[in-house]
Amino acid sequence: MTWMYRSLAVGLAFALGCAAGPDPKQMSHFEDLSRTYIEGFYAYNPSFATSWGFHQFDDSLENWSPEAIRSEEARIRGALKDLETVDPKKLDPATRIDFELFHRGVEGNLFSLVEMRPWEIDPGQYNYGFMLEPMIARSFAPTESRLRSLTSRLRQVGRQLANARVNLKNPPRMFTEFAIGDFEGTISYLQNDVTRAFSSVKDPALRSDFEKAKTEAIAETRSHMKWMHDTLLPASNGSYLLGEDRYRKKLSYEEMIDVPLDTLLAVGEREMARLDARYQAAAKRIDPSKPVAEIVAMMRQDHPPADSLLDYARGLLEGIRSFCIESKFIAIPSEVRCQVRPTPEYAASRSFASFDGPGPLETKATEAFYNITLPGKTWPKDRVEQFLQGYNRWTLPSTSIHEVYPGHYTHFLYAKNSPTFVRKAFGAGSFAEGWGLYTEEAVLNHGYGNGDPKIEFGVMRWALIRACRLQVGIRLHTRGMTMEEGVRYFMDHAGLERVNAEREAGRAAFDPTYSIYTLGALEIRKLRDDVAREQGKKFDLAQFHATILSQGALPVALLRRMLLRSEGSIL
Numbered sequence: 001m002t003w004m005y006r007s008l009a010v011g012l013a014f015a016l017g018c019a020a021g022p023d024p025k026q027m028s029h030f031e032d033l034s035r036t037y038i039e040g041f042y043a044y045n046p047s048f049a050t051s052w053g054f055h056q057f058d059d060s061l062e063n064w065s066p067e068a069i070r071s072e073e074a075r076i077r078g079a080l081k082d083l084e085t086v087d088p089k090k091l092d093p094a095t096r097i098d099f100e101l102f103h104r105g106v107e108g109n110l111f112s113l114v115e116m117r118p119w120e121i122d123p124g125q126y127n128y129g130f131m132l133e134p135m136i137a138r139s140f141a142p143t144e145s146r147l148r149s150l151t152s153r154l155r156q157v158g159r160q161l162a163n164a165r166v167n168l169k170n171p172p173r174m175f176t177e178f179a180i181g182d183f184e185g186t187i188s189y190l191q192n193d194v195t196r197a198f199s200s201v202k203d204p205a206l207r208s209d210f211e212k213a214k215t216e217a218i219a220e221t222r223s224h225m226k227w228m229h230d231t232l233l234p235a236s237n238g239s240y241l242l243g244e245d246r247y248r249k250k251l252s253y254e255e256m257i258d259v260p261l262d263t264l265l266a267v268g269e270r271e272m273a274r275l276d277a278r279y280q281a282a283a284k285r286i287d288p289s290k291p292v293a294e295i296v297a298m299m300r301q302d303h304p305p306a307d308s309l310l311d312y313a314r315g316l317l318e319g320i321r322s323f324c325i326e327s328k329f330i331a332i333p334s335e336v337r338c339q340v341r342p343t344p345e346y347a348a349s350r351s352f353a354s355f356d357g358p359g360p361l362e363t364k365a366t367e368a369f370y371n372i373t374l375p376g377k378t379w380p381k382d383r384v385e386q387f388l389q390g391y392n393r394w395t396l397p398s399t400s401i402h403e404v405y406p407g408h409y410t411h412f413l414y415a416k417n418s419p420t421f422v423r424k425a426f427g428a429g430s431f432a433e434g435w436g437l438y439t440e441e442a443v444l445n446h447g448y449g450n451g452d453p454k455i456e457f458g459v460m461r462w463a464l465i466r467a468c469r470l471q472v473g474i475r476l477h478t479r480g481m482t483m484e485e486g487v488r489y490f491m492d493h494a495g496l497e498r499v500n501a502e503r504e505a506g507r508a509a510f511d512p513t514y515s516i517y518t519l520g521a522l523e524i525r526k527l528r529d530d531v532a533r534e535q536g537k538k539f540d541l542a543q544f545h546a547t548i549l550s551q552g553a554l555p556v557a558l559l560r561r562m563l564l565r566s567e568g569s570i571l
Contacts, residue, residue: 021092022090022091022092022095023087023090023091026086026087026090026091027090027091027092027095029085029086030086030091030095030098030099031095031421033079033082033083033086034098034102034421034422035421037079037102037106038421038422038425039054039056040075040079041109041425042054042056042057043056043057043060044068044072044075045062046058046060046061046062047061047062047128047130047131047134047153050131050134050135051130051133051134051359052359052360052361052362052424052425053140053358053359053360053361053362053363053365054359054361055140055141058135058141058146058149059148059149059152059153060152060153060156061128061131061152061153061156061157061159061160062131062160063156063159063160063163064119064125064126064160064163064164064167065159065163065166066163066166066167069113069119069167072113073110073113073114076106076109076110076113077110079106080103080106080107080110083102083103083106086099088100094419094420095420097554097558097561097562098420098422098423101422101423101426101427101554101555101558102422102426104252104253104256104555105253105425105426107253108253108254111249111250111253115246115249116246116250119167120167120168120169120171121168121169121170121171121172121238121240122171122175122179122510123164123168123171123175123176123179123180123228123232124178124182124510125164126160126161126163126164126179127179127182127186127346128153128157128160128186128217129182129185129186129189129190129344129345129346129347130346130347132150132153132154132189132190132194133346133356135147135149135150135153136150136193136194136198137356137367137369138358138362138365138367139364139365139367140362140364140365141364143198143200143201144201144203144206146198147198147201147206147210148206150194150198150210151206151209151210151213154210154213154214154216154217155213155216155217157216157217157220157221158216158217158220161220161221161223161224164224165224165227168232169238170235170236170237170238171232171236171238172236172238172239172240172509173233173236173237173238174240174506174509175236175238175240175509175510176228176232176233176236177233177236178510179228180225180228180229180233182346182347183221183224183225183228184225185345185346185347185348186221186345186346187218187221188345188346189344189345189346190214190217190218191214191218192345193344193345194214195214198210240509240510240512241476241477242477242478242512243477243478244261244477244478247261247474247477247478247513248261250512250513251513251516254428254429254430254513255428255429255430255513255516255519255520255555256428256555256556256557256558257430257519257555257557257570259570259571261474261478263571264470264474264515264519264571265470265471265474265475267522267571268467268470268471268474268515268518268519269471271467271470271518271522272464272467272471272493275460275463275464275467276460276464276493278456278460279292279457279460279461279464280292282453282454282456282457282460283295283453283457285453285456286298286453286454286457292495293495295457296461296495299392299394299395299454299457299458299461300389300390300392301389301392302392302394302454303389303391303392303393304388304391304393305388306374306375306384306388309372309374309388309391310340310341310342310372310374312393312396313340313370313372313396313400314340316396316397316400317337317338317340317400317404317405320397320400320401320404320405320406320443320448321404321405323443323447323448324405324406324410324443327446327447327448328541328542329406329442329443329446329541329542329545330406330410330542330545330546331542331546332405332406332410332413333413333414334413336366336368338355338357338368338369338370338404338405338409339367339368339369339370340369340370341369341370341371341372342371342372342373342374343371343372343373343374344371347371348373351371351373352373352390352399353370353371353372353373353399353403354370354371354403355368355369355370355371355403355404355407355408355409355412356368356369356371357369357408357409357412358412358416360412360415360416360418360424360425360552361424361425362416368409368412370400370403370404370409372391375387375388386499390500392458393454394454394455394457394458394461395458395459395461395462396458397448397449397455397458397459398440398455398458398459398461398462399462401439401440401443401448402436402437402439402440402462403436406439406443406545407435407436407439407440408432408436410549411432411435411436411549411553414546414549414550415427415549415550415551415552415553417550418550418551419550419551423551423552423554424552426552427552427553427554427555428516428520428553428554428555428556429513429516429520429553430516430519430520430523430555430556431520431523431524431548431553431554431555431556431559432520432553433516433517433520434516434517434518434519434520434521434522434523434524434556435520435521435524435548435549436517437463437466437517437518437520437521438520438521438524438525440459440462440463441459441460441463441521442525444456444459446541461494461495463518464493464494464495465490465494465496466517466518466521467493467494467518468489468490468493468504469504469507469508469514469515469517469518470515470517470518470519471489472486472489472490472504472505472508473508473511473512473513473514473515474515475489476505476508476509476512477508477512483505483506483509486505486508487501487502487505488501489505490504490505519571520556522571523556523570523571524548524556526569526570526571527548527556527559527560527563527564528541528544530560530568531544531563531564532544534564534565547563548563556570557570
């Protein structure tokens with residue numbers, strides 16, 4: 001047993017107490033209750049279940065009828081009532097952690113359904129493109145079986161879109177505008193990627209069923225898009241602002257971050273000042289005679305051409321992977337590589353680069369993807385050039401570290417072996433995204449790039465953008481900041497061009513707590529430093545990283561309880 005796992009056991013016993021042994025009946029009761037709830041959640045969200053590796057509902061598409069929504073609300077409230085019959089003091093220490101994670105997660109599900117109400121204000125929730133993606137991307141079942149499931153889902157598209165037309169009430173205009181564009185991408189995705197993925201299927205009846213369902217789904221989608229454009233868009237006058245109460249609840253239920261917003265803003269400002277100082281210093285090392293704006297212009301010009309961008313990223317990944325292993329930053333527990341591919345069309349309008357991996361419950365499929373959005377084939381040359389400047393050689397290492405090694409893909413490789421069903425089902429985005437951001441600077445500090453100031457400049461630039469997200473997300477939703485002020489904030493503090501600043505500020509409307517990137521990174525960094533201080537010379541960085549990733553995506557508040565004798569503050 002390594003020191004880290006001894007620390008894990010000791011920390012659990014110390015923090016949670018072990019005077020009385022666990023009650024087997026209570027342990028079994030909680031396990032049954034939590035599994036029943038999670039499987040019910042998957043039944044209500046079958047596409048999410050498929051992506052998570054739970055395949056009992058692969059033939060089903062979401063049914064968000066008013067009746068189904070009311071039924072789900074009643075089910076969640078019933079689960080919270082049932083949880084009152086569990087005494088956490090009678091659970092063993094590890095299960096007590098699961099109890100807290102589960103309880104907060106169920107509360108979060110109710111909060112999302114009843115207070116956030118995405119089914120009522122976001123037309124994009126009904127875009128079924130992401131609901132088809134797992135069927136074509138991963139070989140969890142024979143191709144013919146997956147095509148049958150996908151065809152079944154396509155037959156339910158009309159019902160899904162009819163529910164949207166009943167449910168949607170006064171969404172924010174930008175939500176409707178984005179949804180119309182995204183649905184256009186889904187049609188193209190159906191006609192191209194989906195059709196290509198099943199070209200090997202020979203069964204004529206199955207192919208005929210698929211083509212018929214696809215044709216009907218496309219017709220339903222075009223009709224729905226016309227309704228969105230003609231009817232919904234003129235009536236889209238709603239506000240995307242959460243307000244302080246809902247913002248605090250969202251952080252609490254989803255991230256277990258119960259820190260006053262003013263404190264988060266102050267912590268974020270200190271982090272921004274630290275990052276900016278390092279950013280400015282890197283610029284001076286590149287060329288002390290040039291202002292930062294000229295350094296940025298140099299950076300943007302240094303990019304691979306469109307036709308070799310994916311190959312460049314593949315080569316970059318191999319170098320980063322080797323560095324992580326050889327420098328003992330973290331072990332990579334698989335020889336299976338993450339595949340680099342263009343972002344699927346249904347997601348391309350909102351994505352720069354992303355990771356798409358099998359869910360933690362997946363037992364067969366291993367396909368994982370690093371998605372990079374390519375310029376449009378019909379774009380004029382000047383637009384292509386401007387677009388490619390975002391994939392420059394200075395910042396692409398940072399993006400690749402975040403998404404693949406040792407970021408999200410590496411996290412996936414460890415988390416799929418997390419110890420319990422609850423930890424596979426629930427987790428904190430602040431840990432997942434915080435880990436991705438944490439690794440960007442941590443790998444740099446560990447020696448990646450051999451001190452190249454261009455790579456450091458790129459890492460710091462992306463870190464500054466995330467630090468701006470913390471400020472803009474909170475201030476926009478709770479402090480009266482306008483969208484234009486948010487745009488200016490990104491321009492002034494991260495040096496973004498207006499078009500990119502508009503994209504970053506606009507994201508706050510769809511993703512209010514995109515502050516979790518910086519908050520999560522700060523939490524993980526403090527946890528690492530606190531554990532290292534407590535362990536002294538016994539501290540092993542690679543083992544620490546492996547340990548926290550192996551727990552799934554636990555909120556750092558719970559990791560502190562597991563790994564430290566004295567929890568202390570998360571930030």
